[in-house]
Amino acid sequence: MGTRGAFLVDHCGAARALCGAGPASTLIDTMLATETTLPTLPDLERAASVVYAAMPPTPQYAWPLLSRRCGGGGGREVWVKHENHTPIGAFKVRGGLVYLDRLLRTEPDVEGIVSATRGNHGQSLGFAAARHGVRALVVVPRGNSAEKNAAMRALGVELVEEGEDFQDAVDAADRVAAARGWHRTPSFHPWLVAGVGTYALELFRGAPPLDTVYVPIGLGSGVCGTIAARDALGLPTRVVGVVSAGAPAYLDSLAAGRVVSRPVSTRIADGLACRTPVAEALAHVARGVERVVAVSDDEVEDAMRALFSDTHNAAEGAGAAALAALLRDVRDGTAHPGARVGVVLTGGNVDRDAFARVLAGGGASSS
Numbered sequence: 001m002g003t004r005g006a007f008l009v010d011h012c013g014a015a016r017a018l019c020g021a022g023p024a025s026t027l028i029d030t031m032l033a034t035e036t037t038l039p040t041l042p043d044l045e046r047a048a049s050v051v052y053a054a055m056p057p058t059p060q061y062a063w064p065l066l067s068r069r070c071g072g073g074g075g076r077e078v079w080v081k082h083e084n085h086t087p088i089g090a091f092k093v094r095g096g097l098v099y100l101d102r103l104l105r106t107e108p109d110v111e112g113i114v115s116a117t118r119g120n121h122g123q124s125l126g127f128a129a130a131r132h133g134v135r136a137l138v139v140v141p142r143g144n145s146a147e148k149n150a151a152m153r154a155l156g157v158e159l160v161e162e163g164e165d166f167q168d169a170v171d172a173a174d175r176v177a178a179a180r181g182w183h184r185t186p187s188f189h190p191w192l193v194a195g196v197g198t199y200a201l202e203l204f205r206g207a208p209p210l211d212t213v214y215v216p217i218g219l220g221s222g223v224c225g226t227i228a229a230r231d232a233l234g235l236p237t238r239v240v241g242v243v244s245a246g247a248p249a250y251l252d253s254l255a256a257g258r259v260v261s262r263p264v265s266t267r268i269a270d271g272l273a274c275r276t277p278v279a280e281a282l283a284h285v286a287r288g289v290e291r292v293v294a295v296s297d298d299e300v301e302d303a304m305r306a307l308f309s310d311t312h313n314a315a316e317g318a319g320a321a322a323l324a325a326l327l328r329d330v331r332d333g334t335a336h337p338g339a340r341v342g343v344v345l346t347g348g349n350v351d352r353d354a355f356a357r358v359l360a361g362g363g364a365s366s367s
Helices: 003-009 011-019 023-034 041-051 064-069 092-106 120-132 146-154 166-180 190-206 221-232 249-256 279-288 297-311 317-332 352-360
Strands: 060-062 077-082 112-116 135-140 158-161 212-216 238-244 291-295 340-345
Touching: 041 092, 041 190, 041 221, 060 190, 064 077, 064 297, 077 190, 092 120, 092 190, 112 120, 112 166, 120 135, 120 146, 135 146, 135 166, 146 158, 190 221, 190 340, 212 221, 212 317, 221 238, 221 279, 238 249, 238 317, 249 279, 249 291, 291 297, 291 317, 297 317, 297 352, 317 340
Parallel strands: 077 340, 112 135, 135 158, 212 238, 212 340, 238 291
Antiparallel strands: 060 077
């Protein structure tokens, strides 16, 4: 069995390989020993039943122009998972639906929920809370997307703007939840992972066998859900995580073998703007991905243009990050020739002015 096979069979060994020998690998081993178990196939199926009570499955399509752009002349086929087609325009709605369902089964008297977000997580909670008649308060950093803020308010969310970045919003949400006595909803939790993992279940079942899937990493629920679905179905598919070069905390934490914080500077991929990783998510990423790629804002914007040119779908920055990584791998010769690959378009919630600027910023003609 080759290196890749060894990785898929011995994920803990892969984590040590990612982080190297010595103290870093010891720290990863400690994290792995205490991590939360990923959802099983029955967990994902139960989550899917909750999700489908509110929305249909999203499509996955192989777009010929996109495949050609990514080296389709050599046989490479690219499948896009369209999470921009959910009721809130992003994959997060799945986690919100499952989290609220599970929460109200265990704590039926919850008066309200509090969370922090850059937008899509807050919309997911607002959408789910409205279905159950539960009040929702969401803290966003100052300067957050005006259109995402408007979308949350339209869903009935009480919006509070505080702090300079997502981590500041998290701290503020903790204080608000304690002051009001409301349930503090995290941005990473096994219930959220089970919910968002349903998109990966759909992708793996709906597309032909995939050699590799590229998945953006914000706080980690999406990539962990993809790993869970891959493992639950017993597939050999490689999972490549994608971070912003302007938010490299997960990449640097993997290299260090521990959680490290990094400043955030991305101008376009706000959904990837993580300053401090979640330890449990980091452990799952270390165990379950082949590698993590950091893409620049310029590469993300080029991928946004490519998706619009080749599929006529709008992608926010984080939603285009997976394609940006694939295009980088194609240029570098890292992508396996003749492979069938998947990219997760995690959301399309980009502000109009920002999208107009991106589309006007460069050519994305098919190559």
